[in-house]
Amino acid sequence: MELFVQSLVSGILLGGLYAAIGVGLSLVFGIMGLTNIAHGSLLILSSFFIMIFVQAFGGSIILAFAITIVLMIAVGVLLQGFLINRVISKGAEPALLVTFGVAIIIWNILEFFFGANFFRLSNPLTGINVVSTRWMIIPATALFNLGISTVVILALHFVIQKTLFGRAIRAAAGNVNAAELMGINTSRTYIYAMCLALATSSVGGLLVGQTFGFFSFSGMGYLIIAFGVVVIGGMGSILGTFLGGIILGVAQLLGGYFFGPGVQTLVGYLTLLVLLTLRPQGLLGNMTRK
Amino acid sequence: MNENMLMTIENLNVSYGDFQALYDVSMQFPKGAIVSIIGANGAGKSTLLNAVLGINKPHSGKVTFQGQDITGKRTSTIVSKGVSLSPEGSSVFEDMTVYENLVVGAFLPSARKKKKERMEYVYKLFPALKEKASQRATFLSGGQRQMLAIARALMSDPKLLICDEISLGLAPVVVGDIYNSILEVNEKMGLTIVLVEQEVKRSLDYSDISYVLVKGSVVMGGPSDELDEAAVKDAYFGINQFA
Numbered sequence: 001m002e003l004f005v006q007s008l009v010s011g012i013l014l015g016g017l018y019a020a021i022g023v024g025l026s027l028v029f030g031i032m033g034l035t036n037i038a039h040g041s042l043l044i045l046s047s048f049f050i051m052i053f054v055q056a057f058g059g060s061i062i063l064a065f066a067i068t069i070v071l072m073i074a075v076g077v078l079l080q081g082f083l084i085n086r087v088i089s090k091g092a093e094p095a096l097l098v099t100f101g102v103a104i105i106i107w108n109i110l111e112f113f114f115g116a117n118f119f120r121l122s123n124p125l126t127g128i129n130v131v132s133t134r135w136m137i138i139p140a141t142a143l144f145n146l147g148i149s150t151v152v153i154l155a156l157h158f159v160i161q162k163t164l165f166g167r168a169i170r171a172a173a174g175n176v177n178a179a180e181l182m183g184i185n186t187s188r189t190y191i192y193a194m195c196l197a198l199a200t201s202s203v204g205g206l207l208v209g210q211t212f213g214f215f216s217f218s219g220m221g222y223l224i225i226a227f228g229v230v231v232i233g234g235m236g237s238i239l240g241t242f243l244g245g246i247i248l249g250v251a252q253l254l255g256g257y258f259f260g261p262g263v264q265t266l267v268g269y270l271t272l273l274v275l276l277t278l279r280p281q282g283l284l285g286n287m288t289r290k
Numbered sequence: 291m292n293e294n295m296l297m298t299i300e301n302l303n304v305s306y307g308d309f310q311a312l313y314d315v316s317m318q319f320p321k322g323a324i325v326s327i328i329g330a331n332g333a334g335k336s337t338l339l340n341a342v343l344g345i346n347k348p349h350s351g352k353v354t355f356q357g358q359d360i361t362g363k364r365t366s367t368i369v370s371k372g373v374s375l376s377p378e379g380s381s382v383f384e385d386m387t388v389y390e391n392l393v394v395g396a397f398l399p400s401a402r403k404k405k406k407e408r409m410e411y412v413y414k415l416f417p418a419l420k421e422k423a424s425q426r427a428t429f430l431s432g433g434q435r436q437m438l439a440i441a442r443a444l445m446s447d448p449k450l451l452i453c454d455e456i457s458l459g460l461a462p463v464v465v466g467d468i469y470n471s472i473l474e475v476n477e478k479m480g481l482t483i484v485l486v487e488q489e490v491k492r493s494l495d496y497s498d499i500s501y502v503l504v505k506g507s508v509v510m511g512g513p514s515d516e517l518d519e520a521a522v523k524d525a526y527f528g529i530n531q532f533a
Contacts (some may be wrong), residue, residue: 180365183398
């Protein structure tokens with residue numbers, strides 16, 4: 001029984017991290033109908049950036065993280081403005097292929113500089129437990145992940161739902177021509193959206209880097225987690241991403257509890273298949289594209 | 291260039307691949323007037339609107355708005371100069387509330403400042419929208435969608451309002467109400483309005499100037515009260531086209 005409670009709690013905490021991994025993918029899909037295959041690689045790229053800047057600027061992870069966000073926003077401008085915007089009007093498939101190419105380029109650049117070595121960002125919370133009883137152990141890192149992820153997702157939800165900027169983004173997502181008729185430059189809106197997605201992915205990159213660690217190719221694994229999260233929660237729904245993260249996290253760890261840790265990933269994705277059969281649009285799939 | 295003209299279209303030609311959709315279309319839109327563009331399905335009305343608004347690019351010809359060449363510019367740029375299109379009713383933002391649709395209508399920086407008073411104005415013009423303000427647009431009736439599309443277009447504080455096929459698929463009573471609202475906007479605010487329509491009689495009745503578009507060419511044009519309804523209908527149906 002203790003182990004069951006622990007698995008459930010750990011699943012929820014893990015889900016917070018999963019949500020942070022998935023939210024950027026969901027945002028880009030919801031706004032421009034683009035499945036960003038490079039999502040995981042970009043997330044890992046931000047982990048590498050943080051690591052580089054921590055070493056370059058005297059060890060402050062907060063400073064390194066701040067520089068990384070700025071840099072990833074610049075990457076977003078280049079990626080969207082010079083590559084994806086050129087092809088997105090021709091449909092989602094050419095743009096998807098572009099992001100696939102970008103993913104491969106990022107792996108190879110990272111592999112060129114860092115080989116296949118495994119890295120982990122320094123984490124001041126390592127080894128600290130917030131709660132430590134017979135029933136459950138809650139590591140500070142896991143709680144920190146859930147907290148940051150919650151804040152990021154709520155802030156993003158607020159921006160998308162309640163600000164003029166967010167409404168312009170939703171207008172562009174709903175109907176590109178009609179949005180242009182409101183005077184909204186949709187190409188520029190897509191650039192802002194990509195920047196927003198990459199800024200949130202940098203948060204994911206920080207949390208992943210501190211919690212799991214990373215290497216040149218680990219982006220693909222995180223892309224698959226992000227897919228699971230986004231498909232369960234509903235493509236394009238920001239709050240759905242949060243729910244999707246929690247469900248995938250809980251499903252994996254309870255799967256591990258009932259059937260053994262060897263199959264916990266399998267159980268997670270079987271849950272995804274079941275949910276997809278029952279509710280193909282995802283749990284909160286609302287920001288549907290026309 | 292004539293100072294009284296808000297917009298002019300000169301010798302506009304538009305093609306889709308090998309198919310030419312518009313032939314040397316020229317039209318004039320005087321300030322403060324209601325101009326109707328009448329044509330059947332496939333006459334080139336939508337092609338013309340899309341070309342004026344930069345959604346498709348003409349291969350020759352010129353569109354001038356307030357003395358500025360706007361031919362083939364980006365849609366959002368043209369809109370920011372004061373041209374506003376109310377598209378056919380289906381293209382409201384379905385997943386957003388009526389209120390949010392209107393807020394987005396006032397996206398342009400020049401319109402943001404006047405958002406409050408413009409919203410009061412359009413709510414007065416279409417009280418049904420005020421009642422439904424917090425509902426998502428997907429739940430509106432056809433007539434209400436059309437009203438929302440027009441109200442949203444008015445939120446940008448335009449100098450020229452183009453209404454695409456208001457009467458499409460709506461009950462005649464509803465269409466009459468919407469037309470009267472448009473007439474009011476024209477009279478009280480002096481807004482120049484373009485009505486793009488299939489219906490001959492109503493277009494002639496409500497407009498000052500009319501153009502008849504047949505198979506991509508302007509076949510008739512002039513003050514609406516001088517155009518003979520029967521002759522327009524003949525042209526419209528392609529009778530005597532080659533006479």
